Amino acid sequence: MSKHNRLTFFIFLALVIGVGLGYYLNVKTFSTYNDNIVKAENRIKTLDGQILKIKDSTGVAYTNLVAAKKTEQGVRAENEKIREKKLEPLTLLSDIFLRLIKMIVAPLVFTTLVVGVAKVGDIKAVGRIGGKTMLWFLSASLLSLVLGMIMVNIFKPGLAMNLPLPPDNIDTGIQKAALSVKDFISHIVPSSMTEAMATNEILQIVVFSLFFGVATAAIGEKGKIVIAFFDSVAHIILKVTGYVMNFAPFAVFGAMAAIVAKQGLGVLSTYALFIGEFYFSMFLLWAILIFIGFLILKGRVFNLMNRMKEPVMLAFSTASSEAAFPKTMVQLERFGCKDKIVSFVLPLGYSFNLDGSMLYMTFASLFIAQSYGIHLSFDQQITMLLILMLTSKGIAGVPRASLVVIAGTIATFNIPEAGLALLIGIDPLLDMGRSATNVVGNSLATAVVSKWEGALTEPLEENSEVLIND
Secondary structure (H helix, E strand, O other), rough: OHHHHHHHHHHHHHHHHHHHHHHHHHHHOHHHHHHHHHHHHHHHHHHHHHHHOOOOOOHHHHHHHHHHHHHHHHHHHHHHHHHHHHHHHHHHHHHHHHHHHHHHHHHHHHHHHHEEEEEEOOOOHHHHHHHHHHHHHHHHHHHHHHHHHHHHHOOOHHHHHHHOOOOOOOOOOOOOOOOOOOHHHHHHHHOOHHHHHHOOOOOHHHHHHHHHHHHHHHHHHHHHHHHHHHHHHHHHHHHHHHHHHHHHHHHHHHHHHHHHHHHOOOOHOOOOHHHHHHHHHHHHHHHHHHHHHHHHHHHHHHHHHHHHHHHHHHHHHOOOOOOHHHHHHHHHHOEEEEEHHHHHHHHHHHHOOHHHHHHHHHHHHHHHHHOOOOOOOOHHHHHHHHHHHOOOOOOOOOOOOHHHHHHHHHHOOOOOOOHHHHHHHOOOHHHHHHHHHHHHHHHHHHHHHHHHHEEEEEOOOOOOOOOOOO
């Protein structure tokens, strides 16, 4: 068994063992806390319904109900705190791994993108490749959003909920992303490169790297010294990545065990219809993207998907697209994509081409509207789609980031933000799928742009040294 296949096997084995341990803990250790949390949540829902019926908010009955609700919220919070404390040994494994990945991603994006842009050469070449890249990104994003909108209208998973409208002041615990042009622009343009690196603001790092790479190419001979330096740094970071990836099975084990211990396998049956319909829609998106890839890459698209097994599984297990970034980069170069294309397209994809997250945003937003019996016209749905297209750019490839964008968007259409509570419990399961889809979308985008640029060579062997060697 090769080193590549061995790591994939251990990641899958860790996933299975993690689910098994999580189920055992859910039944034997955490059943009391989980039951208390469920009872408190049901009681809170009942109290919310009773509060809605009272017109006089100054009366004794209203005050007593609000006080009772606060008590139940305290019970829920206390049991969640105890549960989280007992799960710390497991969550620590995934936290450490994700921190190590975050440590790598920012310098890897910066160094590889600078080298990639500098090797592309002049601004015209950067513009040409950038134009082709953005054409794919925008088309794929629009496809994902539209597919999500179509599928949620076909399945109508929210109708079964039939929920009353909640009070306006219900706190979801999720800070919404305000739809502001000023905020959007400031999110793109970095005020400090060190701050962007420290906070892992990938989109801001991309913007600075583009300027830096073009300037490096423009100064000629002096720039070659800088390119050689960043070339070496990128090699070193990828070597570090190899060390970090050895910890991936432990992270997958901890993440899966913690999720199942908290949610149990029962969450799958409770929301089975919604989860099934979402995953069906997502696999349909995979099929469409791979078919489009087949039209351009021909039979090689299947070799690409085979090489993406490990990054996809890693993204799925950790519910983080970023976790798979370094490995995706290596596999794309082994597939035959030129280093300068990979270094240019892939980092941009993590800001502009998160296909799984796009599909989820329209699917989840309209699901919440359906749950409360809120009808959105076709025009309103198209408007929501375009707003999501704008606000989602630059979204971090980390767990629960999509919920932040959804929270800010649904408020524009007077859809209760409290509806996010319907998704928070199962969001880790959904996030796993959309993170894996993000990896598939970005790998296809990089391979397609490489083909369009005539920069797709024959595949390398699994153990071949890659990255910036030409």
